[in-house]
Amino acid sequence: MAGVKDVARLAGVSVATVSRVLNDSAAVTGETRARVLEAVAELGYRPNAVARSLRTDTTRTIGLVIGDILNPFFTELARAVEDEARRSGYSVVIGNADERPERQDHYVRTLLEQRVDGLLLCPTAEITPLVRDVVRDGAPLVFLDRTLPGLDVPTVRADGAEAIGALVAHLRGLGRRRVAFISGPALLSTGRERTEAFRAAMRANGLEVPEEYLVAGDFRAGSGRETAARLLDLPRPPEVIFAGDNLMALGALDEIRARGLRIPADVGLASYDDVPWFAHLEPPVTAIEQPVQELGRRAVRALLDRVERRPVEPAVLAARLVVRRSCGEAPENRGDGEGSGRA
Amino acid sequence: MAGVKDVARLAGVSVATVSRVLNDSAAVTGETRARVLEAVAELGYRPNAVARSLRTDTTRTIGLVIGDILNPFFTELARAVEDEARRSGYSVVIGNADERPERQDHYVRTLLEQRVDGLLLCPTAEITPLVRDVVRDGAPLVFLDRTLPGLDVPTVRADGAEAIGALVAHLRGLGRRRVAFISGPALLSTGRERTEAFRAAMRANGLEVPEEYLVAGDFRAGSGRETAARLLDLPRPPEVIFAGDNLMALGALDEIRARGLRIPADVGLASYDDVPWFAHLEPPVTAIEQPVQELGRRAVRALLDRVERRPVEPAVLAARLVVRRSCGEAPENRGDGEGSGRA
DNA sequence: AAACAGCGTGTAAACGTTTACAAGACGTTG
């Protein structure tokens, strides 16, 4: 494949000049410039980013390791990240951890070897030795969506406490007092926090949460179905099942349907994470929407701040309740059912 | 950051030896080997893949340019590709074309500059000059899901003709004779072929297709909604709307719901592409399922065959009809509603 | 007219690996 040397020869200039016109890093006569560009076109020259990266010690690439590529939340997130990165002239390399620590590590390692300029990580449950090392070595790292305890890494995430409060209040307004929560893994910040917020909200609304109403899943559909089954088998089953993420909500939905129960008449359903098709189900499901676009944007900005040695600002954004019909027809405040955009 | 030199110095050996133990490319004494590994651990040495790639002229990375990352079909595809690639020791870099030729080109260019070892492309509508050049230059390229006319590039895709035939037969069995089709862009192979197959199937079943029942969308939800509206406004609206991909089906669904029409009583709905949540809608929607996993696997194998200069085999796999309830209750053959797995 | 500033260009080193080639140590064979 043609290199800068070939271009130089054809244009009758030195390699330095070629490089200069290609990056317009220094003044070059209009005429030489033209000759070089002509040669470039003629040879179909494509700069070798590998060589450039080696020389400049920068790849203009960031890594993004997500929890699960089949989870629409992460897909949307990936897209937002990608958009913002492109705007700043960076490419994104995505790694799919599949919620498995060893696969997460695989990507962290690979991406660092590939010398990405920065790394966005949605950490899986455990804090692996590798991640600890990477943090210690001071690699440009930003946590996204989730965080890990005791690690000094800037994090961009959403806080659902307020929205969960609104949800519980909404449920009480509908006369539903027995609410169960399917949490994510306790090892995950997003798992723990949502559980805590739920407990607090229930308490604040004067509602009890029996221990058996707090079950743990793993953020995958299968666990949603199993835990929902456990809940519905209870002697005194809950009036509403609140799932800690969209995939577990899907699993719960399956179980409810399989038992021939009606939503919301027999049991209500709500979900953390809103995904496009929630609105298309019958009945549409009430959910808590995270500001995904903004999360992605902020994460990239934080990371690039880090990379370019500017002061970095972590961010905690607010999630928001979107009331639909899966927990009962609201006699209260009948909105448009879609909420109305806080950015 | 520590380099191979530092390791060599610390271990008291030459850089060549370090490289040798790292790649175990040649015999090294057990003792030296141990010393080197110790030094590697001590320094937290991470090989520089950029330098290695420059030297070896190989990145062990393949590029994947998909049509739209928000389309679950492509997400699943990406995942399958990624799995298979990892199994062969390759990483995947994903580019999201957003169904825009210029963005597709952006990624094709970037990935080639990054010197991926091979490129998997789901081409957008037009055949851009860049793509033509790339093909001419003989870059290791394989088309996936879609193909471009007049370009000699191995392609891995699914053929839905048979499944569409089965769908039309199914509809006729239900007594539905007036079927409309929302096609994808005529410029896309997947757009054209599905239309043709639909026409042929209707003819074979002795059914008419008035011109106004053939409308074109762009594989995005919005167009599904608009075209569905046009169809439903017809003086003699169709009894079934068949959407050319899952996103347009979603749009059509919205329009149907917005008009308060019942599915399948007032109008039936079917979709090309099956996605997980179709089964969760009420009623569950009848769809044509593509062998996504297999598509991904075959594509990677074809590409790696190409890369490693083995003979490459293109592949055309069969799609399959999954009958659910969105076109009417079948008095005929009442299956499990999920079909039963042909691989 | 000498000194100098500014501009366009070229020469060559450097980035961190891998690897061809050479060389030294040692054992085996004639």
Add this chain to the structure above:
DNA sequence: CAACGTCTTGTAAACGTTTACACGCTGTTT
């Protein structure tokens, strides 16, 4: 004991860029 093979190791070149530095030319300032 010389010759040779084998096995482990080291030296140095190469990969395709970018860029510090030097150079020569032109025009301006003293």
